[in-house]
Amino acid sequence: MARSLDERLARLRSRRMDAQNTILGSQGFGEAYEKRTSNKATRYALGAMQEVDPRSTQISLEEAEKVERNLTDGLKAENLYPDFRLQGSVPLNVHIRGASDVDLLVIEGVYVRIEACQGSLKSYSPYLGRGTLVDDVLYLRSKSENVLERRFWGATVDKTPAKSIQLSDGGFRRKVDVVPANWLDTSGYQQTLDEAKRGVQIVNKYTREHISNYPFVYIAEIKSKALQTNEGARMGIRLAKNIKNDAEADIGLSSYDIGSLIYHCPNEYIMHQIARDLMVLSGVEQWFDELSRDYTRASSFMTPDGTRRILDGKAKWDGLVKLSSELTELARSVERELASPYDYMPVDRETLRKRLKENSIPLAPDLVGGGYRF
Numbered sequence: 001m002a003r004s005l006d007e008r009l010a011r012l013r014s015r016r017m018d019a020q021n022t023i024l025g026s027q028g029f030g031e032a033y034e035k036r037t038s039n040k041a042t043r044y045a046l047g048a049m050q051e052v053d054p055r056s057t058q059i060s061l062e063e064a065e066k067v068e069r070n071l072t073d074g075l076k077a078e079n080l081y082p083d084f085r086l087q088g089s090v091p092l093n094v095h096i097r098g099a100s101d102v103d104l105l106v107i108e109g110v111y112v113r114i115e116a117c118q119g120s121l122k123s124y125s126p127y128l129g130r131g132t133l134v135d136d137v138l139y140l141r142s143k144s145e146n147v148l149e150r151r152f153w154g155a156t157v158d159k160t161p162a163k164s165i166q167l168s169d170g171g172f173r174r175k176v177d178v179v180p181a182n183w184l185d186t187s188g189y190q191q192t193l194d195e196a197k198r199g200v201q202i203v204n205k206y207t208r209e210h211i212s213n214y215p216f217v218y219i220a221e222i223k224s225k226a227l228q229t230n231e232g233a234r235m236g237i238r239l240a241k242n243i244k245n246d247a248e249a250d251i252g253l254s255s256y257d258i259g260s261l262i263y264h265c266p267n268e269y270i271m272h273q274i275a276r277d278l279m280v281l282s283g284v285e286q287w288f289d290e291l292s293r294d295y296t297r298a299s300s301f302m303t304p305d306g307t308r309r310i311l312d313g314k315a316k317w318d319g320l321v322k323l324s325s326e327l328t329e330l331a332r333s334v335e336r337e338l339a340s341p342y343d344y345m346p347v348d349r350e351t352l353r354k355r356l357k358e359n360s361i362p363l364a365p366d367l368v369g370g371g372y373r374f
Contacts (some may be wrong), residue, residue, distance in 0.1 A: 040335055046240035056097055057095070060095065061090070071178075085105045087179070087215035092259075101175040104177065105200060107180075110135055110139045117191065121192075133201070134203050145157070177234075181213075185198060197217065199217075201213070232280045237262050240288075251326075257311075269287055270283040276360055289328060302334075335355050
């Protein structure tokens with residue numbers, strides 16, 4: 001870990017505190033995890049696993065709702081009535097402040113792409129759009145850009161990204177990525193009407209490439225993994241994302257890649273128990289260490305939606321190796337803090353992980369007049 005623990009703790013605390021909490025922070029108020037230990041590495045590990053302040057999450061949702069409300073109203077004049085859905089880290093509650101944008105899908109509300117299906121529970125009208133669905137999505141994008149520029153004239157409305165419109169500054173408390181798309185009704189969706197099985201297609205505005213995505217499959221699968229591990233999976237994803245964000249070296253894994261890798265982690269590695277948070281650190285470190293030593297195995301894993309291999313390029317393999325090293329260094333730092341400073345001797349990885357798994361850190365009591373809990 002090239003950055004000092006003091007620097008990492010400061011970065012973590014800064015990310016996790018909204019502007020309204022800075023005064024409290026300066027007066028010594030803090031989060032519950034900060035009260036559980038005075039050891040720096042352990043405090044960083046605990047904080048990196050925690051969900052963000054519920055108010056911070058609510059702000060992200062409010063910003064998405066603000067954009068949705070203005071688009072809904074502004075697009076009516078163009079006879080456009082899109083659907084809206086959130087995708088990405090925020091609806092999964094694995095977002096980290098300062099590194100997670102809000103992704104808002106703006107979905108063409110009339111025409112869909114349909115997979116061939118026997119026994120469909122839905123009926124569809126003939127396509128009567130503007131030529132192709134690509135044309136419809138690009139038209140929706142153009143009109144959305146106009147509305148956003150008029151409604152948020154004081155903000156930065158970046159229209160240059162190929163697949164989204166990015167909103168920031170000018171009163172936006174979070175960056176919001178607006179992603180125009182059309183529905184992709186898979187055979188699985190038509191047979192069940194379960195939206196988790198429904199896809200979307202987005203368009204590269206420069207190449208007109210039509211790209212199929214299945215964000216709701218990903219959300220459903222990660223939520224299922226979290227349920228199976230008593231929230232250990234979500235804790236592990238946040239931990240790995242924070243470590244990536246605080247590393248000095250560039251780690252070429254996206255949030256989606258990190259979540260996908262932890263999705264394949266054996267449940268017993270990351271099963272969370274009350275006051276045994278370090279079990280998750282131990283399990284995530286072990287999993288990434290195993291993968292970093294076995295390229296064939298690591299490169300065989302598919303994303304939860306089954307559309308591609310997670311490590312689909314050299315940069316991602318290199319990123320996994322770097323992240324594994326960072327995790328191991330943090331685990332060793334935490335283990336050193338658990339041992340007696342007077343007779344500490346380096347231990348092998350098996351012993352290191354065993355000590356982390358067996359350690360219990362008491363939960364902080366409710367803070368009355370002395371802090372705030374996330």
